[in-house]
Amino acid sequence: MVTISDVAKDAGVSVSTVSYVLSGKRPISATTRERVERSISSLGYHPQASARALASNRSSALALVVPLRRDVIVPVIMQFASGVVVTARTHDHDVLLMTQDEGAGGLQRVSGSGLVDALIVMDVEAQDPRVEVLRGLRQPAVLIGLPDDPRGLGCVDLDFAAAGRVLARHLAEHGHRALALLGPSPAVYDRGTSFATRFLRGYQQAAEEEGVRAVAHACEPSFAGVAAWLDRVESELPGLSALVVHNEAALAPLLSVLSARGRRVPEDLSVVALCPADVAVSFPVPLSAVEIPAATIGELAVEMVLDQLEGRAQPSVRLLPPEFHERASCGPAPRPATPRPRRSRATARMGS
Amino acid sequence: MVTISDVAKDAGVSVSTVSYVLSGKRPISATTRERVERSISSLGYHPQASARALASNRSSALALVVPLRRDVIVPVIMQFASGVVVTARTHDHDVLLMTQDEGAGGLQRVSGSGLVDALIVMDVEAQDPRVEVLRGLRQPAVLIGLPDDPRGLGCVDLDFAAAGRVLARHLAEHGHRALALLGPSPAVYDRGTSFATRFLRGYQQAAEEEGVRAVAHACEPSFAGVAAWLDRVESELPGLSALVVHNEAALAPLLSVLSARGRRVPEDLSVVALCPADVAVSFPVPLSAVEIPAATIGELAVEMVLDQLEGRAQPSVRLLPPEFHERASCGPAPRPATPRPRRSRATARMGS
DNA sequence: TTGAAAGCGCTACCAG
């Protein structure tokens, strides 16, 4: 194994000079630098990560904690993780992959052992017990999600409230006067996952502002679940002409069930969703949808956490604006709109 | 920060004793061990990873290289990665996440810098340039996939040939005499990805043995691609009554197109696939399918690579047997089988 | 602009 002193010897300089050539932390004459670099590549020298970390007290690694639950949208996780890894590499950092099930203890372990310089934690819930632990660590952290009390921690996420607003408003502007939100499975609400609630609030707020009737219910992502959900909202809301879907896994069953019942999209029923682009275009009629900018969130998380690490910035909360993509699943309301009241009461609630 | 000598002082023993308590590499009296452990937890001591790695020349980390291409099946990758991380943790190892795009240089970097003790590389192609690089590294490696020349490297993968055989044979046993294989997109074959070819060979072999007619064509996973594929095989193979799908992304379009054309599954056409269980059950008619045991492959990869690291085993190739799950998409051939020839010529080829 | 050398915290060898 070739070490820094092998390089120093070969180049006829001191060890510290080689180190400074590598780090750029002090000026080096062009000729010296060149000699050193020649030796480095001719010897095939690679600085040893552990020695560097020990001496500098920096690991050049970030921890990334990903969820494993079955109700997460796997492709979104992957996009996000890719964004993190690629961005980390452009800042000369590596990524240590951890799973949710290591829990708070895992965070303490990697932090305490100095394995990483900073942490990025996905899928953080409103009352996540890990939040308090993260606040107590030596290393900075950025969360994907928005806990109730984010003090001291960076947060990045889609602005779910704005996403809910955008979708509801879009339907209202197409003349729809009665909307239904197909929400995530009940388990997601039970867990107190804040994004579901934020989306719902945005949806309700826009519906109210636009003066349209709107219901919302959680939905199990299966054929049976979707069928039951449909029965319920159709009986609950006569004149229903548009759906907002915040449940990726329910999309396929939903569209199957609709087609089986002879309800055409968008002629009979408009559908808009929050889902990745590739999912949106995987149906016979491409879905108008808001996307989760997962890769961007990943990049941003890395940049925020490194800014905190270098003292360039304080922890802050960043909610990214939703991007709506119009495709083919949203049309005008089928029946001429009934005379629009100046200010109708919006009804929106999230039942079980 | 609390160090090993703080613990030694607190417990009234030497640092080496603390070290040996931690590693268990030499006998320690019960009383000493207890005192040391008490000090460790009362001081909240965490051994520093970098110092340990420097002194022991072991990082206790594995590199995991995941693909980023759009034609990979993301959930399978995730299952696999989870299996790797969880298993690595049970063996006291962490996982460094790398992306495909770091290429051979990335492998050399993490290897040369001693960041990891071993490497696991996913999605390895028949003529993958990384194979030669991996062979030259100091650390052992295990590949997911099967390159043409795997000498010196461990390999784990599904036995794709057996999977192709199982599916074709299953259909033949249900009386189907004319089969079509809907393969991955042409890009996959062009890339020389060995799993596609292995699956195809197994399918062809079983068809020949069973004396059934069988065609095979690559297919773009889109509505247009699937429709064109269907037109082609139906005109090419009169009496076609069963499909084998080796293209997860094409499943949804395929089933939509079939339903739009009034072809019922399984009454008019039987369909079997190679896909994850959750995908198989996400359609109106649950698909009989072979699954990729991704989590198992991940576990196995970790165990194999650690066995190599510890000198407990030589690099070897392990192909896991396919597991077929009967669901609802496969029925008997619709028309009574034509008199079965003793040994008919099977036709199977993979056109563009 | 460069060199010398003191650690960083741990492991594992050598002694006892």
Place this chain on the structure above:
DNA sequence: CTGGTAGCGCTTTCAA
């Protein structure tokens, strides 16, 4: 069964 201690390969301060 336990202690002392020489490194592991690098960074960074102090000195020149």
